[in-house]
Amino acid sequence: MKELTIVFTDAEWESLADLADAYGVPAAEFVRTAVRAHEAAEAARVRAAGEAYAAAHADLLRRLGE
Incomplete structure (x- = not known):
């Protein structure tokens, strides 16, 4: 497993913490x-x-394949 450090502003962290708490x-x-949802949407x-x-x-494409 890899680890990543992300720096959040205080406001971003509070928002993230509130959302995570709401989802339990x-x-x-x-x-x-x-991130997984974003990757799936992009794919x-x-x-x-x-x-x-x-x-x-x-x-x-058909003609090129001939």
Whole structure:
């Protein structure tokens, strides 16, 4: 397991601590969950862009594959 140190302003830390408390989890777990959600959303966005590009250029891609 790797470790990362993140510096928060007092206001950011208070907000994070409040959110984590509301979800009943430690702040570190709340941050890990948020990072995983962001990674999943970014992967979905990139996948959708790739699929749209492939659909828009399907004929060219087919010809290049011949």
